[in-house]
Amino acid sequence: MTASPPPATVDSLVAGLTLDEKTLLLEGVDAWNTNGVARLGVRRLFVTDGPHGVRKVRDNAGAFGLAEAEPSTSFPTSTTLAKTWNPRLAHEVGAAIGRESAALGVDVLLAPGVNIMRSPLCGRNFEYYSEDPLISGVFGAAFVRGVQSEGVAASVKHFAANSNEDFRFTGDSVVDERALREIYLRAFERIVTEAAPATVMCAYNRLNGTYCSENAELLTGILRDEWGFDGLVMTDWGATRDRVAGLAAGCDLDMPGEVEHNRAELKAAVEDGRLSPETLDRAVGRVLALIDRCAPDTAASVDAAAHAALAEEVAVEGAVLLANDGVLPLSAPGGRLVVVGEMFEKMRFQGAGSSLVSPPEAVSPKDAFERRRIDHAYAPGYRALDAAPDAALESAALAAAAHADTVLFFGGLGDLEESEGFDRTTMALPEAQVRLLSALVDSGAKVVLVLSAGAPVEIPHAEELAAVLLLSLPGMRGGEAAARLLFGEANPSGRLTESWPATAADSSCADDFGRDAVSQYYESIYVGYRFHDRAGTALRYPFGHGQSYTRFEHRELDVTPDGERIHAQVTVTNTGDRDGAEVVQLYVRNNRGRVFKADKELRAFTKTWLAAGASTRVELSFPLADLAYWDVADHGWVLENGEYEVLVAASAADIRLSAPLVVHEGRASLSPYPPAVDLAYAEPPAEVPDAFAALLGRAVPPARRSHRLELEARLADARGSFLGGIMYRAVVGRVQRDFDAALALPASPERDAKVKSAHFVLRMMPSMSLRAMAMSSAGELPYHVAAGLADLGTGHPLRGIRRLLSRRQGQEGNR
Numbered sequence: 057m058t059a060s061p062p063p064a065t066v067d068s069l070v071a072g073l074t075l076d077e078k079t080l081l082l083e084g085v086d087a088w089n090t091n092g093v094a095r096l097g098v099r100r101l102f103v104t105d106g107p108h109g110v111r112k113v114r115d116n117a118g119a120f121g122l123a124e125a126e127p128s129t130s131f132p133t134s135t136t137l138a139k140t141w142n143p144r145l146a147h148e149v150g151a152a153i154g155r156e157s158a159a160l161g162v163d164v165l166l167a168p169g170v171n172i173m174r175s176p177l178c179g180r181n182f183e184y185y186s187e188d189p190l191i192s193g194v195f196g197a198a199f200v201r202g203v204q205s206e207g208v209a210a211s212v213k214h215f216a217a218n219s220n221e222d223f224r225f226t227g228d229s230v231v232d233e234r235a236l237r238e239i240y241l242r243a244f245e246r247i248v249t250e251a252a253p254a255t256v257m258c259a260y261n262r263l264n265g266t267y268c269s270e271n272a273e274l275l276t277g278i279l280r281d282e283w284g285f286d287g288l289v290m291t292d293w294g295a296t297r298d299r300v301a302g303l304a305a306g307c308d309l310d311m312p313g314e315v316e317h318n319r320a321e322l323k324a325a326v327e328d329g330r331l332s333p334e335t336l337d338r339a340v341g342r343v344l345a346l347i348d349r350c351a352p353d354t355a356a357s358v359d360a361a362a363h364a365a366l367a368e369e370v371a372v373e374g375a376v377l378l379a380n381d382g383v384l385p386l387s388a389p390g391g392r393l394v395v396v397g398e399m400f401e402k403m404r405f406q407g408a409g410s411s412l413v414s415p416p417e418a419v420s421p422k423d424a425f426e427r428r429r430i431d432h433a434y435a436p437g438y439r440a441l442d443a444a445p446d447a448a449l450e451s452a453a454l455a456a457a458a459h460a461d462t463v464l465f466f467g468g469l470g471d472l473e474e475s476e477g478f479d480r481t482t483m484a485l486p487e488a489q490v491r492l493l494s495a496l497v498d499s500g501a502k503v504v505l506v507l508s509a510g511a512p513v514e515i516p517h518a519e520e521l522a523a524v525l526l527l528s529l530p531g532m533r534g535g536e537a538a539a540r541l542l543f544g545e546a547n548p549s550g551r552l553t554e555s556w557p558a559t560a561a562d563s564s565c566a567d568d569f570g571r572d573a574v575s576q577y578y579e580s581i582y583v584g585y586r587f588h589d590r591a592g593t594a595l596r597y598p599f600g601h602g603q604s605y606t607r608f609e610h611r612e613l614d615v616t617p618d619g620e621r622i623h624a625q626v627t628v629t630n631t632g633d634r635d636g637a638e639v640v641q642l643y644v645r646n647n648r649g650r651v652f653k654a655d656k657e658l659r660a661f662t663k664t665w666l667a668a669g670a671s672t673r674v675e676l677s678f679p680l681a682d683l684a685y686w687d688v689a690d691h692g693w694v695l696e697n698g699e700y701e702v703l704v705a706a707s708a709a710d711i712r713l714s715a716p717l718v719v720h721e722g723r724a725s726l727s728p729y730p731p732a733v734d735l736a737y738a739e740p741p742a743e744v745p746d747a748f749a750a751l752l753g754r755a756v757p758p759a760r761r762s763h764r765l766e767l768e769a770r771l772a773d774a775r776g777s778f779l780g781g782i783m784y785r786a787v788v789g790r791v792q793r794d795f796d797a798a799l800a801l802p803a804s805p806e807r808d809a810k811v812k813s814a815h816f817v818l819r820m821m822p823s824m825s826l827r828a829m830a831m832s833s834a835g836e837l838p839y840h841v842a843a844g845l846a847d848l849g850t851g852h853p854l855r856g857i858r859r860l861l862s863r864r865q866g867q868e869g870n871r
């Protein structure tokens with residue numbers, strides 16, 4: 057990054073702009089470019105997705121052209137990256153993507169996504185790091201530093217509490233103040249204060265009743281005034297509702313823009329005094345400062361081979377050996393090996409949606425096996441892009457497996473099950489896979505399950521499987537990583553960054569998730585392991601879990617408070633016969649005072665490589681202040697005096713050592729809550745408790761689902777009405793045709809990318825509102841048309857027709 061220009065430069069530029077030019081500068085001109093002002097030499101900004109590689113859409117690919125991008129390295133997705141527990145890799149991946157962005161002339165990379173994984177069912181979990189704010193914050197900060205070290209601006213997203221996809225455009229995340237601070241904002245806070253991202257992208261959803269794009273408390277009070285953010289806030293694509301309110305709240309740039317109505321509204325608001333010229337100028341100044349700050353080096357040389365190798369290293373380190381009875385690693389000439397599952401050749405290496413990239417090549421497990429000349433038989437058994445069983449494929453696979461010594465079953469979630477744009481309704485694997493896996497296990501075969509999935513899945517017959525290796529979504533070299541791990545060329549060292557309940561019903565927000573537009577975050581701070589620890593859930597695999605081909609022992613934990621930091625030292629020994637890496641996890645068991653707390657929370661971690669038989673003294677430390685909880689009476693962090701415990705663990709359920717820690721620098725324990733809240737939250741609630749309103753400090757907003765075609769109604773809900781049905785069929789019918797056309801293409805990687813993208817749009821469309829469509833379509837659906845249709849849909853035909861016929865949107869709008 058180059059230094060920001062002296063304010064005078066920006067100020068004098070702002071002073072030279074007309075009102076029209078200012079409003080143009082505050083929005084995009086299309087999906088990937090902002091406006092410039094040619095007469096003053098103000099250039100456009102070029103922005104692209106995303107977290108797992110650069111998606112520079114080809115020039116001729118239309119406005120969004122999701123599937124048609126310039127080739128770029130496909131890195132493992134964020135959830136895989138975090139599962140390395142190695143933040144150095146996040147920095148390197150960020151820098152590599154930054155370099156590729158720079159070479160492609162990208163100013164702003166729309167990444168990283170740091171939302172907390174609240175439910176295993178959120179369709180976009182693959183794009184996020186963890187259920188834990190420390191992991192999310194540390195990885196997000198490292199990634200941002202990496203990207204920005206290449207002169208490219210990062211955009212941390214989606215701010216905030218965007219925990220589902222089905223209701224993301226119109227939903228309301230109702231979160232109590234403490235959970236917001238301790239869980240949902242914590243990673244953003246760390247990233248903003250430690251890595252100074254140039255931009256933040258606000259989320260689509262409402263937070264406690266107010267759309268994030270116009271939430272002044274969030275965008276100004278917390279982000280700027282408290283955390284000292286001095287960059288630019290942009291909307292998610294189409295997140296604007298009321299542009300004037302948004303600008304006043306601190307939302308500077310509207311993307312993808314090209315909404316004439318918004319420009320007209322801004323101008324009118326300045327002219328009639330609703331918006332001060334200073335507020336407008338401040339936002340314009342931030343856009344100009346960002347333009348000045350971005351300095352992508354388009355001559356940067358990109359070492360594609362090194363980036364591919366990095367992608368492979370992350371895939372190897374991020375893979376998690378979930379279970380192993382000793383069958384892994386496979387010794388090369390080790391009996392008859394049968395591979396089942398089309399994902400062996402059609403590896404699912406990335407998720408679908410805005411983060412989709414087009415890698416120059418992808419190495420499937422099949423390629424990697426062939427490269428090694430592994431003697432094996434292969435039967436697809438099911439179709440990767442079809443959940444329904446195929447009897448012929450199934451029986452061929454069973455026949456092939458009949459005399460196997462080991463069956464490697466490649467499975468997981470397909471692109472049609474998991475994507476940005478919609479949530480899953482179950483954690484189950486596709487039916488075809490469940491049936492086949494069950495039949496294989498029933499036949500007595502020794503089955504190793506190799507999983508590609510961006511979020512937890514149910515593991516059928518878990519107890520009877522010989523091993524389970526989770527690749528997550530491993531990027532373009534995923535096949536190579538799988539082979540290295542399966543054959544013992546590499547030793548698994550990844551650990552889960554989210555809890556794996558047996559089924560979705562066991563998750564911490566099961567009583568709320570996916571129910572309605574009003575998401576009641578009733579579990580408060582009890583998210584993920586913070587819930588399961590106290591609820592005693594019989595988890596399939598706990599947070600932090602992951603095996604190795606070797607074993608580690610921990611001993612001699614010393615804890616030394618040193619003023620503002622707590623230091624811990626522990627000796628770790630590799631007691632097995634292979635070199636390997638251990639992730640040392642340091643949790644602090646909370647003081648059991650009067651304020652309800654999770655049992656323990658992750659406060660530090662480190663990954664250490666040890667040769668077989670070697671020992672090392674590992675040091676970890678964390679600020680004492682991290683033990684504070686957010687006090688809703690003080691509206692601030694409060695350190696509670698009392699007895700804590702420092703725990704060294706191999707997972708949230710595998711505590712190896714502990715040492716007491718007495719805190720006396722804070723204040724006596726005192727609950728800020730009414731007794732009903734203390735009672736209801738002494739243990740994590742299994743369902744929305746009556747005391748949720750008392751926890752919030754206000755009534756829980758009623759869930760209101762409009763079945764009319766309103767500006768803020770989801771098409772899926774409005775389709776029951778006459779006009780809503782017409783609109784739904786028109787919109788969804790159009791994208792259905794795109795999907796069918798993609799399905800009809802001849803088999804090729806391009807066809808698969810088009811199928812994924814068309815499917816993402818098809819599944820996302822029903823959750824869009826007329827307003828979200830108008831704001832995100834870069835002019836394709838003009839706002840006055842959307843508003844006119846909504847008038848018709850809500851019984852105002854004359855106004856509706858007037859609006860629909862109006863050309864000059866500045867004359868109508870919201871007024």
Ligand code: BGC
Pocket residue numbers: 105106166213292293410
């Ligand atoms: C996504 C963002 C993305 C943007 C641009 C939105 O729908 O939520 O994460 O950066 O599109 O593609």
